[in-house]
Amino acid sequence: MLMGAGAALLMLPVQALAALWNKAAFEAKTRDEAVQGLAVSSEIPSREIDIVAPDFAENGAVVQVEVRSRIAGTEAIAILADRNPTPLIANFMFSDGTEPVVVTRIKMAETSNLQVIVKAGDRYYSASKMVEVSLSGC
Amino acid sequence: MRDMKMRAQFKDGITEVKALINHPMETGRRKNDFDETVPAHFIQLLTATLNGRTVLEAQWGTGVSKNPYLTFYLRDAKVGDIVRITWHDNRGESGHGEVSVTQS
Numbered sequence: 001m002l003m004g005a006g007a008a009l010l011m012l013p014v015q016a017l018a019a020l021w022n023k024a025a026f027e028a029k030t031r032d033e034a035v036q037g038l039a040v041s042s043e044i045p046s047r048e049i050d051i052v053a054p055d056f057a058e059n060g061a062v063v064q065v066e067v068r069s070r071i072a073g074t075e076a077i078a079i080l081a082d083r084n085p086t087p088l089i090a091n092f093m094f095s096d097g098t099e100p101v102v103v104t105r106i107k108m109a110e111t112s113n114l115q116v117i118v119k120a121g122d123r124y125y126s127a128s129k130m131v132e133v134s135l136s137g138c
Numbered sequence: 139m140r141d142m143k144m145r146a147q148f149k150d151g152i153t154e155v156k157a158l159i160n161h162p163m164e165t166g167r168r169k170n171d172f173d174e175t176v177p178a179h180f181i182q183l184l185t186a187t188l189n190g191r192t193v194l195e196a197q198w199g200t201g202v203s204k205n206p207y208l209t210f211y212l213r214d215a216k217v218g219d220i221v222r223i224t225w226h227d228n229r230g231e232s233g234h235g236e237v238s239v240t241q242s
Contacts, residue, residue: 021182026199062203081201085167089201092210098193099152103209107165107201138165138201 025088031080031115034088038078040117040124046071049116049127060108060137067102069118069125074100076119081131083112085138109138142235146212146221147242153215154242155186157208157223157235165200181206184225188215215239 025037035043052066067077077100078091084107092102100118108114108131115128141160146153159181166178178200186194194210208223215221217239224234 021197026182026197064207066209084201085165086199086201088199090199091197093195095191095193097188097212097214099211099213101211103207105203105207107203137203138167 022091025091027086028088029086031082031087034080034086035117037088038091038117040119043117043124043126046118046125046127049118049125051114051116051127051129053114053129053131055130056132057108057134059135060110060133061135062105062137063108063131063133064103064105065114067116069100069120071100071118071120071125073120074118075121077102078117078119079104079106080115080117081106081108081112082115084109107137108133109136142223142233144221144223144235144237146215146219146237146239148215148217148239149242151213153212153219153221153239155208155210155212155221157206159206159208159223159225159233159235161204161206161225161227161233163200163202163204163206167200179227179229181225181227184208184223186210187222187224188212189219190222217241 028034048070050068057063076093079089080087111132113128118125143158146155164179168176180200184196219239222236226232
């Protein structure tokens with residue numbers, strides 16, 4: 001997944017950077033299209049993924065989310081909000097020495113499922129958590 | 139170059155890296171006070187390195203909050219090692235931040 005792109009990134013022109021970004025997945029308007037864009041064939045529901053997010057978010061513009069994968073060989077963690085205008089929010093790719101854990105803050109348009117998809121080898125695992133949103137953040 | 143606040147603290151064998159990036163993360167859907175649509179302006183790619191070796195890569199859409207916040211954890215970092223974060227946005231702008239790992 002990591003392919004040493006980090007060092008190469010700095011020397012690439014803008015067009016090449018744009019080509020690295022997964023446009024199809026990030027511009028997808030539905031959750032299913034976004035997942036297709038990530039080339040996820042099928043997801044296995046897993047209890048080995050912890051999602052820490054509020055049950056109720058007053059302000060959808062800033063919802064803090066912590067995701068931890070306890071699945072061996074985790075390479076990537078994708079975060080999606082099912083009912084956002086573009087559901088795919090972020091995809092994090094980890095090297096061997098990096099814990100498969102990330103904390104970030106996201107926007108949520110309305111009450112919806114927060115979904116996490118973990119890539120480990122050729123397999124994809126998923127977990128979700130419902131977050132109630134009172135003020136739209138999109 | 140935009141500002142980035144960073145911290146990398148070693149504790150109990152693991153290094154916690156926190157970053158707060160100054161960026162508008164405009165979705166391209168928001169209207170300003172004059173009812174004009176504000177063009178999309180958001181970070182698409184982010185790379186973190188430890189002493190020059192890539193340890194984390196991220197692709198982001200417009201759903202990451204304004205002034206993005208990120209925490210991640212490194213297993214093989216030592217006090218004095220250098221953690222660097224570089225980002226690139228959809229307008230071709232970029233920024234970076236760098237800190238050395240400190241004992242917490």
